[in-house]
Amino acid sequence: MTILTQSTTWQALAAHSQQIPHMRELFAGDPARFSNMSLSTCGLFLDYSKNRATPETLNLLLTLAQEAKLDAKIKAMFAGDIINTTEKRAVLHTALRSTAQQSIIAEGQDIVPEVQQTLNKMQQFVTSVTSGQWKGYTGKAITDIVSIGIGGSFLGPKIVSQALRPYWITGLNCHFVANVDGTSISEKLKLLDPETTLFIMSSKSFGTQETLTNTLTAKAWFLAKGGSQSDVAKHFVAVTSNVAKATDFGIDADNIFPMWDWVGGRYSLWSAIGLPIALLIGMDNFRSLLKGAHQMDTHFANAPLAENMPVIMGLFSLWYGNFFNAQSHVVLTYDHYLRGLPAYFQQLDMESNGKSVTLNGTHVDYSTGPVIWGGEGTNGQHAYHQLLHQGTALIPADFIMPLQSHNPIGEHHDQLASNCFGQTQALMQGRTLDEALAELSKSSLSDEEKLLIAKHKVMPGNKPSNTLLMDKLTPETLGALIALYEHRTFVQGAIWDINSFDQWGVELGKTLGNDVLARIGTEQDATALDASSNGLINLYRQGKI
Numbered sequence: 001m002t003i004l005t006q007s008t009t010w011q012a013l014a015a016h017s018q019q020i021p022h023m024r025e026l027f028a029g030d031p032a033r034f035s036n037m038s039l040s041t042c043g044l045f046l047d048y049s050k051n052r053a054t055p056e057t058l059n060l061l062l063t064l065a066q067e068a069k070l071d072a073k074i075k076a077m078f079a080g081d082i083i084n085t086t087e088k089r090a091v092l093h094t095a096l097r098s099t100a101q102q103s104i105i106a107e108g109q110d111i112v113p114e115v116q117q118t119l120n121k122m123q124q125f126v127t128s129v130t131s132g133q134w135k136g137y138t139g140k141a142i143t144d145i146v147s148i149g150i151g152g153s154f155l156g157p158k159i160v161s162q163a164l165r166p167y168w169i170t171g172l173n174c175h176f177v178a179n180v181d182g183t184s185i186s187e188k189l190k191l192l193d194p195e196t197t198l199f200i201m202s203s204k205s206f207g208t209q210e211t212l213t214n215t216l217t218a219k220a221w222f223l224a225k226g227g228s229q230s231d232v233a234k235h236f237v238a239v240t241s242n243v244a245k246a247t248d249f250g251i252d253a254d255n256i257f258p259m260w261d262w263v264g265g266r267y268s269l270w271s272a273i274g275l276p277i278a279l280l281i282g283m284d285n286f287r288s289l290l291k292g293a294h295q296m297d298t299h300f301a302n303a304p305l306a307e308n309m310p311v312i313m314g315l316f317s318l319w320y321g322n323f324f325n326a327q328s329h330v331v332l333t334y335d336h337y338l339r340g341l342p343a344y345f346q347q348l349d350m351e352s353n354g355k356s357v358t359l360n361g362t363h364v365d366y367s368t369g370p371v372i373w374g375g376e377g378t379n380g381q382h383a384y385h386q387l388l389h390q391g392t393a394l395i396p397a398d399f400i401m402p403l404q405s406h407n408p409i410g411e412h413h414d415q416l417a418s419n420c421f422g423q424t425q426a427l428m429q430g431r432t433l434d435e436a437l438a439e440l441s442k443s444s445l446s447d448e449e450k451l452l453i454a455k456h457k458v459m460p461g462n463k464p465s466n467t468l469l470m471d472k473l474t475p476e477t478l479g480a481l482i483a484l485y486e487h488r489t490f491v492q493g494a495i496w497d498i499n500s501f502d503q504w505g506v507e508l509g510k511t512l513g514n515d516v517l518a519r520i521g522t523e524q525d526a527t528a529l530d531a532s533s534n535g536l537i538n539l540y541r542q543g544k545i
């Protein structure tokens with residue numbers, strides 16, 4: 001057994017998990033439950049009262065956090081300690097949204113000045129492109145941005161731009177290419193004019209196959225359409241921590257925006273990786289996004305654990321995963337602009353906490369990161385919510401909704417809100433057999449049939465959910481919301497004692513993919529791998545079944 005599962009607090013939580021009354025009873029017994037179990041900070045309001053929890057639950061979970069030295073681990077992250085131990089790196093995405101007055105030391109150096117310099121470089125670039133001062137090779141202003149990147153170098157820029165659509169003030173269009181499937185870039189290029197298109201190649205490592213291949217294809221297209229080699233600098237810029245590789249690749253040194261080893265890919269939208277966002281919403285709005293995240297950082301670093309929003313959310317997620325065998329967690333955004341957020345949180349959490357050894361290499365004997373999935377409400381209510389209500393799996397849910405819509409038409413927002421609240425209510429209270437029978441009382445069915453149908457209509461309820469509200473979706477509230485989930489992920493990783501900041505599984509996939517590519521490109525049939533891989537490669541080489 002690991003130290004964690006041996007602890008008396010862990011054992012107490014396991015015993016306590018069997019004794020929690022149904023949430024219906026908890027609400028009936030405590031009229032102040034909503035005010036006692038809600039929390040407001042950084043423009044966000046969290047209602048966590050619809051959780052399987054009593055005051056004792058929170059006490060025990062907070063004790064678990066204290067025993068895991070969560071406080072000290074939070075401090076270590078903010079201080080720039082090497083907490084990504086397997087890659088020997090500090091984890092300082094929080095420095096990207098620090099104030100210019102702060103001083104944050106990484107590897108013996110204050111990194112705030114570099115962060116500010118890069119923001120200033122972004123600012124100049126955004127002004128130059130959006131004012132039309134930056135010209136394409138035929139003297140025309142830029143109209144379209146193509147952002148090429150994958151993973152963290154894609155999801156953040158794409159999903160934040162989508163979420164902040166009402167703040168697109170610069171008149172530019174933006175297109176995102178991530179997949180190495182040639183269809184993705186081909187379909188985008190069909191729409192574009194090389195004279196007015198600017199490509200942003202985003203790759204922290206400058207070594208990711210998909211991004212390099214897509215950039216080469218974009219460059220070949222640009223040259224084939226009339227641009228010359230000397231025009232490339234007017235149409236290609238890069239964001240990377242590997243400046244040498246970017247220059248070797250042919251990107252003009254002035255057109256390279258730096259990032260650093262201490263920023264993880266999935267935590268990088270706050271760096272120059274966010275350049276496409278800044279080009280769309282303008283630098284002032286981009287700085288507001290950073291400000292919102294910084295406010296959440298300040299809250300996370302300073303609020304007592306019991307009043308700390310990322311801590312509360314992290315603890316409840318751990319509660320269900322470790323003590324109720326919940327294998328997945330659903331994020332339901334009741335806002336069309338936030339429809340991409342579940343995919344963003346999916347990478348953030350699953351790549352961070354999809355681990356099975358502790359920092360010292362011991363195999364965990366508890367579940368770590370759950371499957372994160374979700375979608376936009378109300379669409380999901382007509383699809384997968386059925387499983388949330390009546391399926392056998394326990395799936396804790398986060399409902400996220402702004403109180404004010406950017407598009408307040410007629411009754412739309414009232415209906416959206418009532419669906420959101422109605423779902424959390426239905427999940428919590430369910431429907432008993434007696435209630436189902438009462439609903440059928442006036443039907444002409446026989447008693448036997450009524451009983452049968454009623455059994456199918458029973459919903460156990462007691463399904464946990466958090467509801468997160470904000471006044472309105474703004475760059476600042478979005479910044480706070482994303483930082484909240486980053487820290488929620490951290491809290492769980494800290495208690496599980498895993499490294500939330502490496503991704504060796506993904507790395508192996510990349511290596512093996514390259515190995516297969518080499519075999520696909522040869523003349524001979526593949527014979528050296530396992531029979532299935534050999535067989536598939538040989539079929540591919542034949543091009544037909």
Ligand SMILES: O=P(O)(O)OC[C@H]1O[C@H](O)[C@H](O)[C@@H](O)[C@@H]1O
Pocket residue numbers: 150151152153202203204205206207208211264265266351503506507
């Ligand atoms: O930015 P890059 O170096 O091209 O990396 C892009 C992505 O590569 C891998 O898939 C990593 O697991 C991601 O975290 C990263 O964001």
